[in-house]
Amino acid sequence: MRLYLSVLQFSVFFLLSALSVQAQQRFTLSGYVRSSADRSGLPGASVAVPALGTGVTADSTGYYSLTLLEGRHQLAISFIGYVTQTRELNLTKSQRQSFSLAEASNQLGEVVIEGTGTLEQKLQTTQMSVEHLSARDAKLLPALFGEVDLLKTLQLKPGVQNGGEGTSGLFVRGGSADQNLFLLDDAVVYNPSHLFGLFSVFNADAIQSVDLYKGGFPAQYGGRLSSVVDVKTREGNPQKLGISGGLGLISSRLTVEGPIVKDKGSFTLSGRRTYFDVFTRQINKMNEDTEDYSPIPDYYFYDFNAKANYKIGQKDQLFLTGYYGRDVFGFNSTGGFNFDFVWGNTVGVLRWNHVFSPKLFLNTSFSATRYQYQIANKLDQFGFSLSSEIQDYALRSDLDYQPNEKHTLRLGVSATNHRFNVGRLSANSTDGSLNIGSETIYGGQEASVYASDNFKASEELQLDYGLRLTGFQSGSDRFAALEPRGSVRYSLTPKTSLKASYAMMYQYVHLVSNSGASLPTDIWYPSRLNVKPQRSQQVATGVSFLLGQGKYLLTNEVYYKWAQNQVDFRDGAQLFGNSDLDAEFLFGKGWSYGNELYLEKKTGRTTGWVGYSLAWTKRQFPAQRGGSGVNNGKVFYPTYDRRHNLTVVGLHQLNERINLTASFVFTSGAPTTLPQGRFFMQDIFGDDVEAVPIYPDRNTYRMAPYHRMDLGMVYKLRPKRGESDLTFSVYNAYNRRNPYFIYFDQERDETTGAPQSFRARQVSLFPVIPSVTYNFKF
Amino acid sequence: MNFFFYLLQQLTRRVRTATRLGPLAALLLVGATGCNLQKDIDVELPAFPAQLVVECYLEPGQVPRLTVSETAPYLSVPTPTLLTDVSVVLTHPSGQKEAFRFTPGQDTLTQKLYTHMGKNPLVAKPGDTFQLDVKDTHGRHVKGTATMPSSITIDSLVWKFNDKTAEERKAYLLVKFQDPAATADFYRLQIHKDSISKDPNRDFELDDRLTNGQLMTLGTSYRYSTNDTLLVTLYHIDQPYYRFLQSVSDAQNANGNPFAQPASVKSTVEGGVGVFTVLSYHRRKIVIR
Known part of the structure; x- marks a missing residue:
C-alpha cells in the first residue's frame, strides 16, 4: 500500500511537473549589450543563464536575442575588459532588455579584469581557431615607439607570425600576407600597413575590437584563404561630448566623440599623424653644409577615422564609418630630381540594422573602398608618374533568424564590383614634346550567397554548418565555387570540450608582389583565364579545459591546411607597367600543419597568456611556362615558416595607479636565401670587377632564433580635470640583436680595388627602444 | 619621343631606396645610428660545385678575346686561378671553326683580362650568327650562340644647364634615337667620362616594350659640368644578353636587400655560367659647353 501511494505521489508529481512545463511558455529576451562609458555596442558580449547552461553571444552591433522559459532567471552578462553583471529577471513576456557594462577599471590604461563568463563562453562555443582582442587589451601592452598596434598584438597569439622585425604583417597558419581578409566595419581594407609595414592602419583609439579567425571560418566570411581580421570601430558616447588623445614619441592622436542627438545617435572622430619629418628636416638642416651628406627623405603618415550612428525608431539604426589614411614619402635629390610617393586607403561604409522581431534581424551595408599609390618623379620640364589602385563597391546583407532555441540561422548575400587599375604610367614635358601614357584596367565582379545553422543538438553536442556559394568574373x-564550412563542439564534461572544424576557401584576387613582404607598390590583380583562383582547405581539431575554478582556459589545437594555385612570380618578372602580367605568374601548391597550445588567464590582478606553436609551412612550384618553376621545382620553406614559436604575455595591476606588463617572444630562425657561389664579371668596359652571386636553392639557410622581451608600465596621473596617464614601454628590453637580414660583404684592396675577401654580415633593425606616451581623456 | 625609361629606372631605384630608408629613418629618430646594428657572423654554406664561367664579347674589327674562369664558394678567398686545360672554338657564320689560343693577357683598350684569343680581327655584319664551344679536361662543356644585332644610330645628343651658378651649375644629357617598329628591341646605354677604360658614369639597359617604333629619349639628371668630355655608347643588344644583364643586376641587388627575392643569373650560354654576345653599337664623343 505504501509502495502504491509512493508511486501515485510520484506519478501525480510527475504529471503536475509535466503539465507545469507544458504550461510554461517561451519568451524572447532581446536588446543590446553596451559599454556604459560610451554606449557603444559590445560585439561578442555574452548573455547567459548559468543555471540552465545556456546563453548567446551578441552580434557585431552588440545585439543579442535569447529565448527562455517564462519565470525567474539569473542572467550573467559579460565581456572581455568589462565587469560581469548579474541580473535577476522575471520573464513573463517577450521583452527588450539592454545592458550596460562598466569597464573593468576607469583608468585609461586599465588592467583587464573580467568574469569567468568569457572563458566559459570560449569553452562552449563551436567556433574554434579565433582570437578576440579589444583595443583596451592592446593599449596595455608595451609597444614599439609606444605606438599601440592591434595587429602586432595579434602576432603574440599562437599560429600567427610576423613578416619581420617590427612589422605588422600577419602570416596565419602558413598563409601568406595577401591571404588575410581585413575588414573595417565590413569593408575590405587592401593595405593594412603604414610605413612599409611597421605600423598598421588601425588607430587603437578608433577601434573597439578585433576578431582574428585562423580557421573554422563561419560561412559569412570569404574571399581570402588564411584568415579573417574583422575590425570593429567604436561608436561615440551618445550622452556627452568627450575628448581624448595622446602625445607619443613619433606621433600624436586626438579623438572627439559625443552625441548627435542625445541617446539617439553619436559620433566619433579620430586622427593621428607622425612627425618623423619634423625631426629629419632638422637633421638635414644641421648637415646641409656637410660634404657628401645625403639628406634623409621626408616621411610621415596620417589617418582619420569617423563613425556615426543614429537610431530611427525602435527597430532601425544607421551606422556610417569612414577611414582616410595616407603615407607620404619624398625628397629632392642633388641631381635635380623631385620624388614624391603617396599611398593609402579610403574606406566608407553605410550600414542599416533592422530588427524585424527579437528573433529576426537584418544588417545591410553598402561599402566603398580604395587603395592607391602614386609615384611622381620630376626633372626640369620632364615628369613621370606611376600609379595603381583597386577600388571596390560592395553591397551585402546578413539575416539572423532564431526559429527556436536549438537553431540559429544566418543567411546572407553579397556583391562586389572591383576595378583593378594594375598600372598607369605617364611621361610628359611642359613644352609638350613628351606625352606618353599607358594604363591597364580590369573589371571584376564577385558575388556570394551563404547559409549556416548553429544547431544545439544537446547540452553536449553543438554544430555549426554552412555552405557558401561564390562566383567571380x-x-x-x-x-x-562551393565552399562548405562546418564545426562541432562536444562537451565531455562541463569543463572539457572537444572541437573540430573544416573550411574550404577561395580567393579571387591576388597580390602581385615579388618582394616577399607587403610593400605599397604591390598590385592587386583579378583571377583570369590564365590566373586561376587560389583555393585552400583546412581541418582542425582541438580540446579545451577550463581549469582553476574557471580562471584558466587551456586549449590545444592541431591543424592541417593544403592549398592549390598558390602564386609566385618568375625571376626578374616585370611587375611595373606590364600589360601582360598574366605571363609573369607562377602557380604552385602549399601546405602547412602544426599544433598550437594556448593557456590564458583573464581574472584577478594578474592576467595574460602563454602560447606555443609547433608548425611547418611548405611551398612547391614545379617547372612551368618554359621555366624551371621556383627552386627548380623542389619543395621549399617560405620565409615566414617558423618551427617553434613561444609567446608569454603578463599583465599585473600593482595598485590603483600602476599597471605593469611584459611580453616575451621566442621563434625559430627565419629561412632565408643566401648565395652559395659567385663568379666575377668584368663586363665590356670599366676598371671594376663585380662579384655576382649564385642562388641555387631558395630559403635553405636559417637565421639565428629570434627572441625579445618588452616591458611596459601605465602610471595613472591625477589631473584636476578628466583622466590622464603616462605609458612607458621598453621594446627589446635586453637589447637582443635579432637578425633582420644577412648579406655578404666584399672587402677590396685599397689601392687596386680588387676583391680581397668576403664576409657574412647580419643586420639588426631595432636595439632597445624606450618610449613614453602621454594619454589624456576629458 | 620617350624620356621615361630613365625615369622608370630612377623610380625603381627610388622605391628600393625608399623601402630601405623607411626603417633607417625610424632608427635615426631614436638615435640608434650610434648603435652597432651590424655584426660579422659565421655562415656555413653547403658545398658548391665549380662551374665554368665564360665572358666573351665579339666585336667586328677586333680580334676576338675570351675569358674563362670558374665559380667559387661565395665566402672563399678570391685567388687568381688560371684554367690551363680549356679549349675554345669559335664557329663563324660561314661554318669555319677557329680555335682560340690560350694566351692570358690584358686588353690595352678595355683594360680587361682575357685567357684566350683568336687570330684575326672579326668580320661580322648584322644578322651573322656565331657559335662558341668551350671544353675542359674534366668534362665541363659550355656552348653558346650569338647573332649580331643591327646597328642603331644615335640621332642627337642634347644637354641643358640648370640655373645655378659656379660649382653647382650642372647639365643633364638627353640621348635620342629611333626605335625600329618591326622588332622587339633591347638597348644598353653607357656614358663614360673621359675614357672608356674607366667605369661608366651611367649604365643601364632597357627594352621597347611600351614604346615600340617611337623616337626614344634617354636622359640623366643634372650631373655634368662645363668641359666634361663624354663618350656616349648605345648598344643594340639581343634579348638573351638583355636578360643576362637584368638577372645579374637582380642577383646583386638581392644580396643586401631584405625585400628582394633572390634571382638566378640567366646566362646566354649552356652548360655553365656567363655571356657570349656580338656587340653592335654606336658611340659619340661630346664636350659639354
Whole structure:
C-alpha cells in the first residue's frame, strides 16, 4: 500500500511537473549589450543563464536575442575588459532588455579584469581557431615607439607570425600576407600597413575590437584563404561630448566623440599623424653644409577615422564609418630630381540594422573602398608618374533568424564590383614634346550567397554548418565555387570540450608582389583565364579545459591546411607597367600543419597568456611556362615558416595607479636565401670587377632564433580635470640583436680595388627602444 | 619621343631606396645610428660545385678575346686561378671553326683580362650568327650562340644647364634615337667620362616594350659640368644578353636587400655560367659647353 501511494505521489508529481512545463511558455529576451562609458555596442558580449547552461553571444552591433522559459532567471552578462553583471529577471513576456557594462577599471590604461563568463563562453562555443582582442587589451601592452598596434598584438597569439622585425604583417597558419581578409566595419581594407609595414592602419583609439579567425571560418566570411581580421570601430558616447588623445614619441592622436542627438545617435572622430619629418628636416638642416651628406627623405603618415550612428525608431539604426589614411614619402635629390610617393586607403561604409522581431534581424551595408599609390618623379620640364589602385563597391546583407532555441540561422548575400587599375604610367614635358601614357584596367565582379545553422543538438553536442556559394568574373572569364564550412563542439564534461572544424576557401584576387613582404607598390590583380583562383582547405581539431575554478582556459589545437594555385612570380618578372602580367605568374601548391597550445588567464590582478606553436609551412612550384618553376621545382620553406614559436604575455595591476606588463617572444630562425657561389664579371668596359652571386636553392639557410622581451608600465596621473596617464614601454628590453637580414660583404684592396675577401654580415633593425606616451581623456 | 625609361629606372631605384630608408629613418629618430646594428657572423654554406664561367664579347674589327674562369664558394678567398686545360672554338657564320689560343693577357683598350684569343680581327655584319664551344679536361662543356644585332644610330645628343651658378651649375644629357617598329628591341646605354677604360658614369639597359617604333629619349639628371668630355655608347643588344644583364643586376641587388627575392643569373650560354654576345653599337664623343 505504501509502495502504491509512493508511486501515485510520484506519478501525480510527475504529471503536475509535466503539465507545469507544458504550461510554461517561451519568451524572447532581446536588446543590446553596451559599454556604459560610451554606449557603444559590445560585439561578442555574452548573455547567459548559468543555471540552465545556456546563453548567446551578441552580434557585431552588440545585439543579442535569447529565448527562455517564462519565470525567474539569473542572467550573467559579460565581456572581455568589462565587469560581469548579474541580473535577476522575471520573464513573463517577450521583452527588450539592454545592458550596460562598466569597464573593468576607469583608468585609461586599465588592467583587464573580467568574469569567468568569457572563458566559459570560449569553452562552449563551436567556433574554434579565433582570437578576440579589444583595443583596451592592446593599449596595455608595451609597444614599439609606444605606438599601440592591434595587429602586432595579434602576432603574440599562437599560429600567427610576423613578416619581420617590427612589422605588422600577419602570416596565419602558413598563409601568406595577401591571404588575410581585413575588414573595417565590413569593408575590405587592401593595405593594412603604414610605413612599409611597421605600423598598421588601425588607430587603437578608433577601434573597439578585433576578431582574428585562423580557421573554422563561419560561412559569412570569404574571399581570402588564411584568415579573417574583422575590425570593429567604436561608436561615440551618445550622452556627452568627450575628448581624448595622446602625445607619443613619433606621433600624436586626438579623438572627439559625443552625441548627435542625445541617446539617439553619436559620433566619433579620430586622427593621428607622425612627425618623423619634423625631426629629419632638422637633421638635414644641421648637415646641409656637410660634404657628401645625403639628406634623409621626408616621411610621415596620417589617418582619420569617423563613425556615426543614429537610431530611427525602435527597430532601425544607421551606422556610417569612414577611414582616410595616407603615407607620404619624398625628397629632392642633388641631381635635380623631385620624388614624391603617396599611398593609402579610403574606406566608407553605410550600414542599416533592422530588427524585424527579437528573433529576426537584418544588417545591410553598402561599402566603398580604395587603395592607391602614386609615384611622381620630376626633372626640369620632364615628369613621370606611376600609379595603381583597386577600388571596390560592395553591397551585402546578413539575416539572423532564431526559429527556436536549438537553431540559429544566418543567411546572407553579397556583391562586389572591383576595378583593378594594375598600372598607369605617364611621361610628359611642359613644352609638350613628351606625352606618353599607358594604363591597364580590369573589371571584376564577385558575388556570394551563404547559409549556416548553429544547431544545439544537446547540452553536449553543438554544430555549426554552412555552405557558401561564390562566383567571380573578369571580362569573359568566370569562376564559381562551393565552399562548405562546418564545426562541432562536444562537451565531455562541463569543463572539457572537444572541437573540430573544416573550411574550404577561395580567393579571387591576388597580390602581385615579388618582394616577399607587403610593400605599397604591390598590385592587386583579378583571377583570369590564365590566373586561376587560389583555393585552400583546412581541418582542425582541438580540446579545451577550463581549469582553476574557471580562471584558466587551456586549449590545444592541431591543424592541417593544403592549398592549390598558390602564386609566385618568375625571376626578374616585370611587375611595373606590364600589360601582360598574366605571363609573369607562377602557380604552385602549399601546405602547412602544426599544433598550437594556448593557456590564458583573464581574472584577478594578474592576467595574460602563454602560447606555443609547433608548425611547418611548405611551398612547391614545379617547372612551368618554359621555366624551371621556383627552386627548380623542389619543395621549399617560405620565409615566414617558423618551427617553434613561444609567446608569454603578463599583465599585473600593482595598485590603483600602476599597471605593469611584459611580453616575451621566442621563434625559430627565419629561412632565408643566401648565395652559395659567385663568379666575377668584368663586363665590356670599366676598371671594376663585380662579384655576382649564385642562388641555387631558395630559403635553405636559417637565421639565428629570434627572441625579445618588452616591458611596459601605465602610471595613472591625477589631473584636476578628466583622466590622464603616462605609458612607458621598453621594446627589446635586453637589447637582443635579432637578425633582420644577412648579406655578404666584399672587402677590396685599397689601392687596386680588387676583391680581397668576403664576409657574412647580419643586420639588426631595432636595439632597445624606450618610449613614453602621454594619454589624456576629458 | 620617350624620356621615361630613365625615369622608370630612377623610380625603381627610388622605391628600393625608399623601402630601405623607411626603417633607417625610424632608427635615426631614436638615435640608434650610434648603435652597432651590424655584426660579422659565421655562415656555413653547403658545398658548391665549380662551374665554368665564360665572358666573351665579339666585336667586328677586333680580334676576338675570351675569358674563362670558374665559380667559387661565395665566402672563399678570391685567388687568381688560371684554367690551363680549356679549349675554345669559335664557329663563324660561314661554318669555319677557329680555335682560340690560350694566351692570358690584358686588353690595352678595355683594360680587361682575357685567357684566350683568336687570330684575326672579326668580320661580322648584322644578322651573322656565331657559335662558341668551350671544353675542359674534366668534362665541363659550355656552348653558346650569338647573332649580331643591327646597328642603331644615335640621332642627337642634347644637354641643358640648370640655373645655378659656379660649382653647382650642372647639365643633364638627353640621348635620342629611333626605335625600329618591326622588332622587339633591347638597348644598353653607357656614358663614360673621359675614357672608356674607366667605369661608366651611367649604365643601364632597357627594352621597347611600351614604346615600340617611337623616337626614344634617354636622359640623366643634372650631373655634368662645363668641359666634361663624354663618350656616349648605345648598344643594340639581343634579348638573351638583355636578360643576362637584368638577372645579374637582380642577383646583386638581392644580396643586401631584405625585400628582394633572390634571382638566378640567366646566362646566354649552356652548360655553365656567363655571356657570349656580338656587340653592335654606336658611340659619340661630346664636350659639354
